[in-house]
Amino acid sequence: MKTIPVEKPLKPGQYYGDMFRRLDVSGVLLTEVSYQSGHWTPSHTHERAYFSLVLQGIADKIRGMSRSRYQTSSVWFHPSGMLHDEQIRRRGGLSFFVEIGPTLLEHVDGHTRLQKESIAFNGGLTNKLAARLYREFRQRDSASHIAIEGLVLEMLAQCSRDRTTSTRTNIPRWLAEAREIIHEHYSESLSLSGIAKLVQVHPVHLATEFRRFYHCSVGDYIRRLKIESACLQLSASEASLAQIAAGLGFSHQAHFTRTFKDYMSLTPSGYRKRFLKS
Missing domain, CATH: 1.10.10.60 (Homeodomain-like)
Known part of the structure; x- marks a missing residue:
């Protein structure tokens, strides 16, 4: 694995880990990345906004003295330029990343809300869409390109909708x-x-x-x-x-x-x- 300077944003397709599979579809870059046991990821940023889906393993996210845990099937949306905390994968793992080009992101109503903060999804429609997207990525055919683009747009729309609903309902x-x-x-x-x-x-x-x-x-x-x-x-x-x-x-x-x-x-x-x- 090549060492990537922490002070520079990671370019599209760059990750801390070993690339397993990759596909570029209509402004969407899909990448499957594997991690060895004990893998440590330093704090970093990405040039593009992206979704991440944990396929295997557990990632411990560290911020100062606190830590949180992301398990299999967890989905995150991260805006471009958002600083990510350190992560440790004690048992290794596998993740699926969906990087979104700025042109595609602008097609979503309320896309400006998606440029302010990271959003976690652990169950619900967004997770189901992410699982379907991963299956399309793995089982490509002549209709996969349009299916992938449609699923990404659905995920972005649902992501924006969930953020709006969460704000409106004032969950305690x-x-x-x-x-x-x-x-x-x-x-x-x-x-x-x-x-x-x-x-x-x-x-x-x-x-x-x-x-x-x-x-x-x-x-x-x-x-x-x-x-x-x-x-x-x-x-x-x-x-x-x-x-x-x-x-x-x-x-x-x-x-x-x-x-x-x-x-x-x-x-x-x-x-x-x-x-x-x-």
Whole structure:
């Protein structure tokens, strides 16, 4: 890996890590990057705005004495020139980056809102669109170029819409913190009372307000995050079903298979076979 000066913004296609695959489509540069165990990324900026999707592994983001964690299926949008904190990938990993040219970005209504701050997505339409975009990237055909461009525009529109909705609904800070805790630890053993204790509210209040703002229960939200993560691992890795189930905190593989089928209407092995055949 070439050393890139920290003081200079990274040019399109430049990343700390090893490039695995790349595709340039209509002003969108898509890149799959792998990371070795113990990989450290210094603080840096990028010339272009971009989405990132964690395909495998966990990234610990460090800012001073605090740190946060990005797990498989997490999606971020970063504006151009935004300073990124240091990151450590203790077990390596794989990420998918979608860099957006300025011309394409200007096609989105309210695009100026997307030039001010980074936005995290851990579940919801943006994550589903990112997963579909990755599949198009991996399974290219004669229609892939137009499909990719359309998906990126959808992601940008949804990104702007989510930012507007988030501002308008005034989600309580403690509830946003509870959601962040879920995002960072959904593969671990979480309880409603444990989350409520961390954000200093009553469990009943947490359950009620969570459904009010996010339109589902805490348990359903966690299961959905696990299944989205499983879908990415099934399509982007060779991990066994038992390994995926254990890594996501399922008590046994049969429980994982039942839950996956309830959400996806097919088994994990069936999902993997369909992905490989397409």
